Amino acid sequence: MDTGILTVTIKPMQKSDLDDVILIEEKAYGEHHWSKDSFMSELSNELAKYFSAFNEKGELIGYAGCWQILEEAHITTVAVSPEYKRKSLGEALFVTLLEQCYRDMIKYVTLEVRVSNTPAISLYKKYGFKSLGTRKGYYQDNNEDALIMWTENIFYDKFKSGYEQNLNELKGKINIL
DSSP states (O other), rough: OOSOOOOEEEEEEOOGHHHHHHHHHHHHHHOOOOHHHHHHHHTTTTTEEEEEETTTTOOOOOOOOEEEETTTEEEEEHHHHHHHGGTTHHHHHHHHHHHHHHHHTEEEEEEETTTTOHHHHHHHHTTTEEEEEETTOEEEEEOOEEEEOSSSTTTTTHHHHHHHHHHHHHHHHEEEO
16 A cells, blocks of 8 residues: 655665766756766765665665765755655755764754745755855856855754654655665
8 A cells, every 4th residue: 555655765875876866966957967077076075975865666866965074064965856856855865964964973054055945945944944144146057046054053952852853754754764
């Protein structure tokens, strides 16, 4: 019986994932997407943490990554194959990055997001991110501004309790293996 709950496996990104990553990257970001060489560079960067998500058939359906520098993580990308949007996969990948931050004792997390990307902004706010300004003309494809978002210390009780509540809700929407 189909419960409607997506089952995914999320694991560290491998070089063998990159052809499929680029296919999603092109769909998600159009002509101003990262190149395969950019991802190859990220996979050899000791500060970078990248993850790939696979469906039950073993098909790559999304990915996410961040850089970790001292006590801070900078989320660089979260992308989902179009047919898996609105199925909590982006949130699952985002949570994977936060879980990695907890494992690595990273205290603060930041990111930039298009000011027009209200679903992503809502997700980040749900997880305790706050807007601290904009980067004017940040996106090269249309000169759109980016909202700069940060967390408080993710180990603080206030952040952690909200995070754990959101994580429990997510577990009812998606099955992460």
